[in-house]
Amino acid sequence: MKAQNVYDQEAPKRPVNLTANADLLRIAKKAGINLSQTFEEAVLERVRTSLEGQWLAENKEAIESYNARIERDGVFGANKRRF
Numbered sequence: 018m019k020a021q022n023v024y025d026q027e028a029p030k031r032p033v034n035l036t037a038n039a040d041l042l043r044i045a046k047k048a049g050i051n052l053s054q055t056f057e058e059a060v061l062e063r064v065r066t067s068l069e070g071q072w073l074a075e076n077k078e079a080i081e082s083y084n085a086r087i088e089r090d091g092v093f094g095a096n097k098r099r100f
Contacts, residue, residue, distance in 0.1 A: 023065060023068070024061070030053075035056075
C-alpha cells in the first residue's frame with residue numbers, strides 16, 4: 018500500500034508535542050536523523066498495519082469462503098494449463 022493511498026501527502030504540517038528519551042534524541046541529532054520524517058514513516062507503517070488488520074477482519078468470512086471453494090473446486094482454468 019502506497020502512502021498516497023493512506024493519507025493526503027499534500028496536507029499541511031501541524032506541530033506535535035512529543036516526549037522522548039533525551040539521550041536517544043541527542044544520538045539521533047548527532048547521527049543526522051530527521052525526526053519529523055522518521056516520525057511520519059513510523060506512524061504510516063503503524064497505520065498501514067492497523068488498516069490491513071481491519072481489512073482482514075472485515076473480510077475474514079469472504080476469504081475463508083474463497084479458500085474453501087478453491088480447496089474444493091481448484092482454481093479457474095487449472096485444467097487448461099500446459100505447465
